[in-house]
Amino acid sequence: MDIEYSDGQEIEGRILRLIREAADRSSAHAIAGEHYGQAWPIRYHLCPERSNLLRPFDFTDLDVLELGAGMGAVSRFLAEKARSLYVVEGTRPRFEVLSERLADLPNWDGEVGNFQTFQTDRRFDVVCLVGVLEYSELFLKGTGESPHLWLLKRCRQFLKPGGVLLVAIENALGLK
Secondary structure, three states: OOOOOOOOHHHHHHHHHHHHHOOOOOOOOOOOHHHOOOOHHHHHHHOHHHHHHOOOOOOOOOEEEEEOOOOOHHHHHHHHHOOEEEEEEOOHHHHHHHHHHOOOOOOEEEEEOOOOOOOOOOOEEEEEEEOOHHHHHHHOOOOOOOHHHHHHHHHHHOEEEEEEEEEEOOOOOOOO
16 A cells, blocks of 8 residues: 655656666765756755765664665665665655665665555564654554554564664754
């Protein structure tokens, strides 16, 4: 079940084209940097500063679940550093962009879906919610409690013993 969330069909299509044209899709590279001044979502989704939020952490040999992966700015960094990455993204167009962004990396998998119905037997060392918790009221319905609290409890279900839930409420570029 997809969720309704978008920067708009035209801009998301444009971001997909820019990623497809990029020779370097790494998290340290400014993909299509010459276009950043044309539309805020282009800079937001393609700039390397987004992954600065996670650069201080060591994801080596860790299995990571990212809920609400968006168009892959943070996902790219995680897939470059972690043993494995599994992503759940709520919209098919954003998942398509994310898939293109990670296409050259072998250690990731994912699906389109709502966290409310997401199921897996896997457990992860790290569960990431980057720029997601603050929007939980928009896509979690009928939980019987605060959608924020429900989502935090749900994330805990996917953690290995001793695992870490990493939550970030985004600002302009995810900078600390």
